[in-house]
Amino acid sequence: MSQVVSTLPSTPRRVPDRMALLAERRRAGLLLATPAAVLLFCLSLGPSAWVIVLSFTDYRLGVTALNFVGLDNYAELARDPHFWNSLRNTAVYVAVVVPGAVLSGLGAALLIESRSRLRQFYRVSYFMPVAGTLVALATAWEVILHPSFGLANLMLEGLGLSRMRFFSDPDMALLTLAGIGIWELVGFNMVLFLAGLSTIPRDLYEAAAIDGAQGGLDRFRLVTWPMLGPVTMFVIVLTAIRAFRVFETVAVLTQGGPNRSTDVLLYTLFTEGFRYFRTGYASAIAVVFLLVTVTLTLLQTRVFDRRVNYDR
Template sequence: MSRPAATMESAGTMAQAGDRGASQLLSASPAKRRAFAEGATAWMLAGLAVFLLLALFFVPVLGVVLIALTDWQFGSASFSFVGLANFREVFTDQGFRASLLNTILYVLIVVPGTVVSGLAIALLIESGRSCRAFYRAIHFLPFMATLTAMAIAWEALLHPTIGLINQTLAAMGLPTANWLRDENTALPVLAVIGIWQNLGYAMVLFLAGLKSIPQDLYDAANVDGADMWLDRLRTVTLPMLGPVTMFVVIVVALRAFEAFDTVKVLTQGGPGHASELLLYTLYRESFEYLRTGYGAAVAVVFLLIVVTLTLVQTRIVDKKVHYQ
């Protein structure tokens, strides 16, 4: 059979198959046609989101994993595959270990500090009688502001000689410090700035959670003898804020793991490696030392750590959460 004849025959076969599919769809029951239409509509609506998820997340992650298996340097025209050599170097690198421990300590300070402070301020604002909108705006402002600009303002406040903090301490007869250049204070100071920056976000979420608690529960608690504010907080407020608290803990923990701006502007990871966090290590290796393959390996390990800790944290916290 000649090629044109074969092409015409295959086209005719496809047309017949299409006609059969259309006829089957038309002859189907109304319920099946409705289910088919709903499925087609769902895929049409979700198609763009699925495409964007693949293009903006899975494809870049796959690219980073492939780069981590090479010795490619940023700007180089050639590379070679080195297998797992970059990952072996990551786990034997003292600098990476130091930044990992710093990051864990930073998260352990920022997350509880943000949750407790945000809840306390939310309770104070909710119990107030006036200027609630003003106080909400004031506390939410740091979250909306550009962190790099705020870091510069903090650098001026923490200046060892002319900074307002040291001048205030000196006026009160208290000892001063070079906050950002002392290995004992650099990381805690960054953590305090992290708490300050995330405080408004946690406060707004807790305020929304407080407004959703039915007043009937507080009335029932009063009848049962829990008429003190501490008893009401322990028996009603905190249990009912469980879902909001879990969300705040997870989101603030993710933001704490992603801390970069304050390290870059204020300490550059110093003194030594005292305030170096994982994201800054990734940046330094990839764009300052141009060890892109090694930096990609750090990124893969960083992603695995964040995903694992998030899943563990969700599972642990979810067991203690009360859902209405």
């Protein structure tokens, strides 16, 4: 005779009353949320709070003592022309990279989506810069854009144009970095747009064709662009945040020069904090950086999401 094995307890566990049951559920919920909460605090909230605290001190890296100096660091920031210069450079960089990287990403996605063959090949080749190490890729750009033997200048010469001093011309250097920034971000944006395009119902395009949309431009205006609204908003904010964080290319290629023309916010933070060891002052810059990033994120979730989400 075979044995019947039951996994159920012979008598159901007794639950004293409703309140105890609810309390037990609450405890279980807290327990399950704890690991994530601890990690969030240790890796994100805690360090941010510590930076905010440091920004009110004169702490220097390696020094054991620190004094609270109130808003002195912020007052110094407001007077510091180098800070304003780097903030302006960062703004210019963002203003060039965001439209460039978003529109090229959208264009690449639309072109790739519209063809059936080699789609995978194009997708991978556009995505490559995202997967690569930016420091290594920046070195490659340095060679390509070298003033005397770089490929770019050889090509310009071949076309009968004059050579360009991509990194040594103060008017040129920031734009060159922005160009590299766009190249770096296009692939990522393209992947996001491709995902967005794949969610557009096919029958909307068919309805558009019957309603009288003729050609790609009509279809784009009536269906694609509005349906991509949420993705576009997300891509713009993400690109802005990533452009705002530009650092590697500056550190590898220009070190803020020539003549501070490519000095950006994070690079200033880096030099103040890790070259001059003025940690308190660098923390104040970090707080400014944090404020801008948080504002951009809030803008996305609070304002734009509501305007481009049609389900509400």
